Amino acid sequence: MQQVQLAWVDYAILLAYTAFVIGIGFALRRYMQSSSAFLMAGRTIPAWVTGLAFIAANLGALEVIGMAANGAKYGIMACHFYWVGAIPAMVFLAVFMMPFYYGSKARSVPEYLKLRFDERVRCLNSISFGVMTMMTSGISLHVLADLLRQLLGWDYNLCLWVSAAIVVLYVFKGGLTSAIYTEVLQFFMIVFGFAPVVYLCLKDVGGWGKVTDTLAQVAANPQSLHLANTNFPPEAWTSTWASMSSPQNNPMGMDWFGLTFGLGFVLAFGYWCTNFLVVQRAMAAKDMTAARMTPLIAAVPKMLFPALVILPGMVAVALAYMGKDGFTLPKKPLEPSAYAQLMPIVQEAAAQRAEVAAVYDRLVAAAGMPLDKEKVAALIKDHAEGRLTEHQLKERLQDAVAVNDYNNVMLAMLKRYLPPGLLGLGLTALLASFMSGMAGNVTAFNTIWTYDLYQAYIAPNKSDAHYLWMGRAVTIAGALASIACAYIAKQYGNIMDLVQLVFGFVNAPLFATFLHGMFWARATGHGAFYGLLGGTATSALFHGLTLSQGNEPGIKGAWLTHLLGAQPVHVFQSEMAQNFWLACFAFSVCFVLTLVISLVTKRTKSDEELRGLVYSLTPRITDSGQVWYKRPGLVGIVLLAICAVINIIFW
Amino acid sequence: MGLDIRYPIGIMFAIVGALLVVFGLITSGEAELYRRSLGININLWWGLLLLAFGLLMLFLAWRARAKLQSATPEQQQN
Numbered sequence: 001m002q003q004v005q006l007a008w009v010d011y012a013i014l015l016a017y018t019a020f021v022i023g024i025g026f027a028l029r030r031y032m033q034s035s036s037a038f039l040m041a042g043r044t045i046p047a048w049v050t051g052l053a054f055i056a057a058n059l060g061a062l063e064v065i066g067m068a069a070n071g072a073k074y075g076i077m078a079c080h081f082y083w084v085g086a087i088p089a090m091v092f093l094a095v096f097m098m099p100f101y102y103g104s105k106a107r108s109v110p111e112y113l114k115l116r117f118d119e120r121v122r123c124l125n126s127i128s129f130g131v132m133t134m135m136t137s138g139i140s141l142h143v144l145a146d147l148l149r150q151l152l153g154w155d156y157n158l159c160l161w162v163s164a165a166i167v168v169l170y171v172f173k174g175g176l177t178s179a180i181y182t183e184v185l186q187f188f189m190i191v192f193g194f195a196p197v198v199y200l201c202l203k204d205v206g207g208w209g210k211v212t213d214t215l216a217q218v219a220a221n222p223q224s225l226h227l228a229n230t231n232f233p234p235e236a237w238t239s240t241w242a243s244m245s246s247p248q249n250n251p252m253g254m255d256w257f258g259l260t261f262g263l264g265f266v267l268a269f270g271y272w273c274t275n276f277l278v279v280q281r282a283m284a285a286k287d288m289t290a291a292r293m294t295p296l297i298a299a300v301p302k303m304l305f306p307a308l309v310i311l312p313g314m315v316a317v318a319l320a321y322m323g324k325d326g327f328t329l330p331k332k333p334l335e336p337s338a339y340a341q342l343m344p345i346v347q348e349a350a351a352q353r354a355e356v357a358a359v360y361d362r363l364v365a366a367a368g369m370p371l372d373k374e375k376v377a378a379l380i381k382d383h384a385e386g387r388l389t390e391h392q393l394k395e396r397l398q399d400a401v402a403v404n405d406y407n408n409v410m411l412a413m414l415k416r417y418l419p420p421g422l423l424g425l426g427l428t429a430l431l432a433s434f435m436s437g438m439a440g441n442v443t444a445f446n447t448i449w450t451y452d453l454y455q456a457y458i459a460p461n462k463s464d465a466h467y468l469w470m471g472r473a474v475t476i477a478g479a480l481a482s483i484a485c486a487y488i489a490k491q492y493g494n495i496m497d498l499v500q501l502v503f504g505f506v507n508a509p510l511f512a513t514f515l516h517g518m519f520w521a522r523a524t525g526h527g528a529f530y531g532l533l534g535g536t537a538t539s540a541l542f543h544g545l546t547l548s549q550g551n552e553p554g555i556k557g558a559w560l561t562h563l564l565g566a567q568p569v570h571v572f573q574s575e576m577a578q579n580f581w582l583a584c585f586a587f588s589v590c591f592v593l594t595l596v597i598s599l600v601t602k603r604t605k606s607d608e609e610l611r612g613l614v615y616s617l618t619p620r621i622t623d624s625g626q627v628w629y630k631r632p633g634l635v636g637i638v639l640l641a642i643c644a645v646i647n648i649i650f651w
Numbered sequence: 652m653g654l655d656i657r658y659p660i661g662i663m664f665a666i667v668g669a670l671l672v673v674f675g676l677i678t679s680g681e682a683e684l685y686r687r688s689l690g691i692n693i694n695l696w697w698g699l700l701l702l703a704f705g706l707l708m709l710f711l712a713w714r715a716r717a718k719l720q721s722a723t724p725e726q727q728q729n
Contacts, residue, residue, distance in 0.1 A: 007674075009670055009671070009674040009694075012670050013667050013670060013671075016663060016666050016667055016670070017663065017667070020659055020662075020663040023659065024654075024656075024659055027654055027659075028654060049656055181654065181656045181659075184656050184660065185656070185659065185660050185663065188660060188664065188704075192664075192697075192700075192701060192704070196688075196693055196697055200688055200689060200691075200693070203689060204689055416687065417687055417688060417689075418687065418688065418693075419684050419685055419687050419688050419693065419694065420674075420678075420684065421670075421671050421674045421675065421678075421693075421694035421698075422671070422688070422693055422694055422697060425667065425671070425697070
């Protein structure tokens with residue numbers, strides 16, 4: 001990727017932003033007198049602040065980069081992550097689940113599980129959640145450092161450590177409050193930083209109508225941009241539901257049932273309703289109404305974000321197809337070691353004037369990825385005739401790569417449209433999205449560690465000052481663990497899919513446990529614990545038995561059948577389809593296991609103990625006297641109706 | 652918590668907006684620089700918008716504080 005030079009104004013904007021996020025941490029320092037102020041923000045924050053923090057914590061760098069990537073790869077179907085995979089779950093959280101989380105006075109999601117079931121369930125959940133937050137923040141740390149390295153030529157290790165250090169500094173000083181407050185600032189930064197790109201790219205391409213026209217042609221010929229190997233109906237990139245009748249008809253390789261149940265129900269509810277990273281924001285709100293309004297306020301921007309993060313990816317595909325000003329989708333970069341192997345083969349072929357067919361397979365093996373045959377033939381011919389310089393040859397080889405680097409689409413658009421000044425703003429927005437995500441993970445991790453693992457099992461009955469100290473110490477330890485995960489993440493390819501996989505393993509069965517726990521007083525601790533274990537084991541087994549098209553057995557699945565020397569049980573059209581179906585199976589197994597085991601085991605908690613924890617044993621919250629916008633049920637219905645209309649508009 | 656987040660947000664966006672406006676004014680007429688943004692001096696316009704947003708946030712924070720201060724004496728009477 002071609003690097004860009006920053007002007008003084010870009011640095012000034014970056015600096016101003018950094019100064020303010022750190023400044024907020026320091027301004028809040030004097031309020032951090034107890035562990036609950038540090039880890040739970042003292043439950044004093046107004047709803048609009050927790051609401052925007054709720055959505056900013058979710059809008060990490062992975063989301064911004066990954067969704068632009070999905071927009072290019074799958075078109076408008078990527079919006080399902082928002083309109084199907086988020087809004088209904090967020091409304092459910094606000095209306096039905098927040099009363100238990102907030103009302104039970106649990107300090108975290110695992111602690112709710114302890115109150116409702118027993119210690120084992122809490123322990124299992126807090127450990128798996130802790131590992132997951134560290135992995136997520138490690139992956140996003142890696143992505144950010146890698147982007148800054150490619151774009152600005154900054155040192156990878158330096159970017160990694162400095163950006164992690166900034167987050168640690170303000171969380172260390174101001175705890176959850178400073179994470180939430182900076183997330184609000186970051187929310188506005190992300191919106192203002194990316195909005196000009198959306199405006200300029202739409203103007204450049206010639207409006208939405210031109211985008212749909214061009215994408216219809218792309219669907220008929222996706223090979224030309226290396227998007228897919230088969231042709232699709234013309235609406236494949238521009239309709240959310242119309243191309244979902246069969247997995248063959250859309251680039252995501254999904255059918256409507258797998259999507260609605262796998263993503264819309266299991267994964268979405270598992271993420272939004274049980275993930276402490278987001279729930280923690282709502283739990284920090286000042287009262288019950290504010291806590292319930294938090295996800296609803298967050299749902300409004302969430303509904304509109306596809307325009308900000310998915311649209312640029314779709315426009316990028318249209319621009320590349322039109323070849324406007326020579327625009328191409330970013331290609332997977334060739335490693336220096338790959339060049340070292342490729343060069344002698346090209347030299348040899350050029351010297352012998354060999355046909356491209358004779359060396360093509362060797363070149364692909366050396367590159368480690370498919371190459372465009374015509375481009376390779378042309379560059380060998382040109383080299384044989386005129387001897388290209390080494391630099392030219394490298395550029396031509398990179399250009400011949402036939403695999404898109406979707407994760408760079410957002411950056412390519414920033415670079416294409418933003419002049420110095422706004423480029424600094426756009427980069428700051430990227431940095432802000434990364435920091436909001438990482439701070440979310442770090443604050444969730446330190447609360448879980450301090451309250452659910454350290455206080456519960458390692459050192460109970462210590463003074464509050466001791467737990468405050470531990471909360472601070474683990475902020476640093478958590479960041480170090482994230483950095484370690486970042487170096488691990490350097491190994492893997494498509495990041496979004498990997499995160500989805502992890503969510504599938506951990507989150508998918510979890511929602512079944514919560515459903516039983518919150519709405520069925522008969523569910524027992526044995527049922528929940530073994531159901532959860534069974535669900536997670538099902539995830540692993542499913543992943544070990546199935547594979548998706550174009551992938552080798554291993555990290556991508558089918559490792560078990562590979563080990564046994566057998567064929568995968570089923571091969572899905574895409575990794576995403578595999579992940580969604582994995583979630584469906586894990587959820588169902590956990591649901592049934594919990595149900596059956598609960599029925600055959602004795603209840604350990606009395607009705608009295610379950611008051612405030614289970615729906616049927618908790619007094620209803622009446623809010624009929626309130627104005628309409630303070631009634632979560634009503635607001636939720638309005639939001640769902642708007643969401644349904646949007647789905648129909650882009651059908 | 653004793654900090655109204657609208658103050659830092661307001662001040663930061665006012666500063667960033669002002670920076671962009673100044674940069675936009677200095678570089679106005681440099682066609683080569685704004686070729687990327689389709690010939691629009693986007694720094695100037697977007698800077699103005701951010702400046703306005705920052706000032707709005709400051710105004711809201713200031714109004715909330717004024718309201719709180721005028722409300723406090725009455726509560727003391729009660």
